Amino acid sequence: xxxxxxxxxxxxDGSSSVAEALASAPFVxxxxxxxxxxxxxxxxxxxxxxxxxxxxxxxxIDPIAVDVDEDHPPAEDDTVDVYVGPLAYGGSIDTLAVLxxxxxxxxxxxxxxxxxxVEPDPIxxxxxxxxxxxxxxxxxxxxxxxxxxxxxxxxxxVSIATRDLTDGLAHATLFHAPFSGDEAATTxxxxxxxxxxxxxxxxxxxxxxRVSLAVTDRTTVDSPARxxxxxxxxxYPYATVEHPFATIGGFADVLATLAPAYPxxxxxxGLSPASDGIRSNGLERWRSIATGxxxxxxxxxxxxxxxxxxxxxxxxxxxxxxxxxxxxxTSISPEPIVVAIEGSPIDGxxxxxxxxxxxxxxxxxxxxAATSIDGNAAGxxxxxxxxxxxxxxxxxxxxxxxxxxIA
Numbered sequence: 001x002x003x004x005x006x007x008x009x010x011x012x013d014g015s016s017s018v019a020e021a022l023a024s025a026p027f028v029x030x031x032x033x034x035x036x037x038x039x040x041x042x043x044x045x046x047x048x049x050x051x052x053x054x055x056x057x058x059x060x061i062d063p064i065a066v067d068v069d070e071d072h073p074p075a076e077d078d079t080v081d082v083y084v085g086p087l088a089y090g091g092s093i094d095t096l097a098v099l100x101x102x103x104x105x106x107x108x109x110x111x112x113x114x115x116x117x118v119e120p121d122p123i124x125x126x127x128x129x130x131x132x133x134x135x136x137x138x139x140x141x142x143x144x145x146x147x148x149x150x151x152x153x154x155x156x157x158v159s160i161a162t163r164d165l166t167d168g169l170a171h172a173t174l175f176h177a178p179f180s181g182d183e184a185a186t187t188x189x190x191x192x193x194x195x196x197x198x199x200x201x202x203x204x205x206x207x208x209x210r211v212s213l214a215v216t217d218r219t220t221v222d223s224p225a226r227x228x229x230x231x232x233x234x235x236y237p238y239a240t241v242e243h244p245f246a247t248i249g250g251f252a253d254v255l256a257t258l259a260p261a262y263p264x265x266x267x268x269x270g271l272s273p274a275s276d277g278i279r280s281n282g283l284e285r286w287r288s289i290a291t292g293x294x295x296x297x298x299x300x301x302x303x304x305x306x307x308x309x310x311x312x313x314x315x316x317x318x319x320x321x322x323x324x325x326x327x328x329x330t331s332i333s334p335e336p337i338v339v340a341i342e343g344s345p346i347d348g349x350x351x352x353x354x355x356x357x358x359x360x361x362x363x364x365x366x367x368x369a370a371t372s373i374d375g376n377a378a379g380x381x382x383x384x385x386x387x388x389x390x391x392x393x394x395x396x397x398x399x400x401x402x403x404x405x406i407a
Contacts, residue, residue: 018096020115022096027080028080028082029058029059030083031061032085033086035086036252036256036259037100037105037106039255039267040105040252041085043270043273045084045112048112060264060266064378081096082098083096083097086105086382087099087100088361106129107128110139122146122149123151123240123243124270125142126138126143126146126152152239152241155236155237158172159233160250161253165207168246172253175230177215189210190207193207215227216228256323257286257289260319266282269282292317293320293324297331305335307407308335308339309328309335310338310341311324311339313342318342318346318351322353326338328340329356336358341399345391348391349387350388351387352398353386354379355383361381369386370387370398373398374389
């Protein structure tokens with residue numbers, strides 16, 4: 001069942017009610033959380049609104065906004081506000097909501113657009129679902145539609161964003177391997193495999209086996225299952241036929257990497273993935289973040305506490321931290337919650353990012369820790385970021401406060 005809400009007492013009942021409200025709206029203003037599923041969902045919804053002739057404006061939330069209501073003032077006249085994403089970013093404005101709970105927001109958006117009488121975009125739906133936990137959480141209708149359109153092919157191999165194998169493998173953040181973030185090392189790996197210019201199923205299978213071995217060979221004693229799980233989700237991809245991104249998982253990877261760092265650009269990609277200029281700029285930043293994140297996994301200083309894994313990294317750009325935290329959780333952390341922290345402040349601010357896939361709410365824990373040392377934080381139950389105004393290193397203080405918050 002679709003999960004929707006209103007914060008003022010008018011509780012919509014399912015996708016058809018939301019679709020009815022949107023179809024009759026003179027103007028829709030959409031506020032989108034900065035994560036891959038939410039942005040993919042916004043793309044699905046915007047296509048539906050455009051098809052039925054409803055004008056709209058979509059805006060991605062600043063992930064470090066202290067008060068999301070201030071970032072999005074109340075609507076005027078008959079404008080219909082729609083919030084897309086996890087509940088933690090929802091704020092308290094008068095709005096319809098397409099929430100991510102057990103059901104991905106992109107899956108709910110698919111059902112809403114169907115209720116508008118429009119054929120939804122299944123590729124964005126599957127990409128959002130992939131990012132939210134797996135393609136299997138996408139509606140069966142989306143998988144059926146994409147097969148009818150012959151828009152994807154399930155094959156052996158690895159999920160990558162670009163059709164250039166070296167580029168796609170080197171900068172993937174779905175897993176971490178010795179060659180990750182290093183195009184020269186990736187080129188050497190591919191050369192050793194001697195793949196044909198147009199790989200067949202046997203070639204794709206050999207590539208998948210080699211990458212899987214590289215990922216699992218580098219696991220720590222305490223986290224082999226995590227690394228195996230990360231590469232497992234990236235194998236046997238849904239490869240696109242003509243889409244600008246090479247696989248569903250690769251599309252999700254780009255959105256997940258860019259969303260917390262460049263939410264506006266990521267929303268533009270989610271709304272218009274076929275735009276060469278937008279996509280090209282986004283891929284350049286995706287490569288930069290991926291390279292920095294993989295380097296931090298290799299060289300960062302780590303520490304382990306009960307329930308918490310810490311990675312301190314020397315960085316030039318704090319925008320890399322959310323991907324570092326996510327990648328550490330899926331590759332090297334034996335604990336359910338990871339915090340990635342700058343080794344020292346940059347321009348009077350120190351930043352941190354938390355990623356959690358356990359029972360601990362990431363934003364609640366990080367907000368509690370950050371505010372105790374005069375910082376602020378924002379995010380969702382799985383991913384959050386913090387900013388502390390300081391000229392001196394407060395990482396030890398933040399770690400201590402975070403340990404207390406999750407105890």
